Amino acid sequence: MRNIVFMASEAAPLAKTGGLADVTGSLPKALTQLGYHITVILPLYRRELAKTDYRPTPTSMRIEMWADGRKWLCPIHEIDIAGLRYLLVEQDALFDRDGLYGPAGGAYADNLLRFLLFDRVALEVAARLGPDIDIIHCHDWQTGLVPVLLRTQYLHLKPIARAKTVFTIHNLAYQGIFSPDWLHRLGLPSHHFHPEGFEFHGQINCMKAGIMEADAITTVSPSYAQEIMTPEYGCQLEGFLANHAGRLRGIVNGIDTRHWDPAHDEHIAAPFRVGDVAGKKICKQQLQRQCGLDQEADTPLLTLISRLAEQKGIDLMLANIERWIEQGYQLAILGSGDPALEQALHEFSNRYPQRMYFWQGFNESLARRMYAGGDIFLMPSRFEPCGLGQLMAMRYGNVPVVRATGGLKDTVIDYFADKRHATGVHFREASAEALDAAVTVAVALYRRPAVWRRIRNNALRRDSSWQASARHYDALYRALTHDD
Known part of the structure; x- marks a missing residue:
């Protein structure tokens, strides 16, 4: 030994x-x-x-x-x-x-x-x-x-x-x-x-x-x-x-895949796993209800769980929120950090309470429900040595849109690089336009049920264990x- x-x-x-x-x-x-x-x-x-x-x-x-x-x-x-x-x-x-x-x-x-x-x-x-x-x-x-x-x-x-x-x-x-x-x-x-x-x-x-x-x-x-x-x-x-x-x-x-397991997570509305994802729809309904969002099963629900800082690319997301809401998307965001970013997120959520929800701070139970109920997980970091959020999101079938940097690039397989084994979507330039283009691609894939099912199942299958x-x-x- x-x-x-x-x-x-x-x-x-x-x-x-x-x-x-x-x-x-x-x-x-x-x-x-x-x-x-x-x-x-x-x-x-x-x-x-x-x-x-x-x-x-x-x-x-x-x-x-x-x-x-x-x-x-x-x-x-x-x-x-x-x-x-x-x-x-x-x-x-x-x-x-x-x-x-x-x-x-x-x-x-x-x-x-x-x-x-x-x-x-x-x-x-x-x-x-x-x-x-x-x-x-x-x-x-x-x-x-x-x-x-x-x-x-x-x-x-x-x-x-x-x-x-x-x-x-x-x-x-x-x-x-x-x-x-x-x-x-x-x-x-x-x-x-x-x-x-x-x-x-x-x-x-x-x-x-x-x-x-x-x-x-x-x-x-x-x-x-x-x-x-x-x-x-x-x-x-x-x-x-x-x-x-x-x-x-x-x-x-x-990540601790026993601790983060949608098949046995007591914090989420219903269990689900590869081959049996009916519970994920229930999780989405519960998340929309808890966040005060319109109950729309087919609307793409974008989630972000992050420290609110420039490094995390939060400003890139902020520049797109109005456009995404006009496109009919919903957003659920959890995090804390830069007071100016917090204030901007509060202003958006107050202006569009049925389309966007923001929780300031950290709440693990809510975070788990966001991972489980979300469709698309945003991680637009300017740099990210490894990142854990994308691993937890994939574990819960929440398909990541990530900037191709550091551990995000290594752990999320880009759709355009390998359509058969893809687990998410990459973008390269740290700009609001590049993030928006990647989200547009993800939403287009979401609206192709057979393709989305394959991407989501790939994410659910990924071995992110220690x-x-x-x-x-x-x-x-x-x-x-x-x-x-």
Whole structure:
């Protein structure tokens, strides 16, 4: 049995701000089914835990660590969730705060101290877990320094000294950039502070550290792996990534297909599955009724569930709403974010209450009913490393219209690229006109029942499980450890 340690700043269901937590909470479970022994190490966020029903118990491990001129005592806590072991690093002065990374809309000034201390303690903990560790899998900038520390200051810890490291980039836009003043305050290995190391325009760049030193680099879709080596998506690291392209690959994320299953979802009006989709019509009727939309079975119902931000292409949709309503379509939208976008959506829904519905915020029960009741799912993102919404939509037979970028391009098969196996419709240009053209195509297909049935069934059949992703990680781990 191979021993893997995941090190991350968040993991569902214990602490979550985004897709990173979904990966670190779900991928390890799928890997255990392939015979791996997995331990997940993350900080103990007391205020986040208070929002859950989980209560970790103290272990006998208590790690003392010097950082920034003082000694920090870090007791280690443990919790088992569905057979997966989580170890939590306690240090309330650093982690018992509002927000994982900062107050709303901001970042804590001492984030490098917080997560470097976590990285060091996590390595100490990993070395005490028993059998030698085969793989240490790190995630995003918060653990980007782990591979560097392991190869410099922690080589004396024999249980982890031979471990291979994997560094996963979930979103390159967040790189963990800090003042060089922290180099000596935190005892970072300064001989790596140069342009080919983790120096970035005179600053410390934690993302670069992980890219530089990890044995393998992954990101969350094959297309995103290629895109981040271009100026448009590279966030000024495209050249650096290109230099390390031989260790870079993309592996698409998954979803918990037992948790997201229209055949057994208690939140929706009626169950349905491939070969028996009668329940989907009932779900659409219920969604129209709940949203106050006209009860029209044959009207195309467009749905969008998203953070409301420019990155998500919400402005492209806004530019088309009036036209789509004039065309006779209906819209149901759920999300929150940019106040100006929220206000615009409220104005449309107030003006056309029988044609458009907007729920500001997040409501999982309503989201499930939108996935189940919608006909066409909109995801016009300007960039999308992987995306989960399109996976959930396909799982519920809600056919996606997506911009051909990142994980959207990799997971949704475009009708014009492969009519027999299509699961949705792509558009390329990030413009309102291109989105409208793609929606027009989707609606035309919707009005051809036999064609639409095939596309919808293809979407329903798609394997979006974490087991599919885990098989790719299994192959990577085996290659790194020369285990055939």
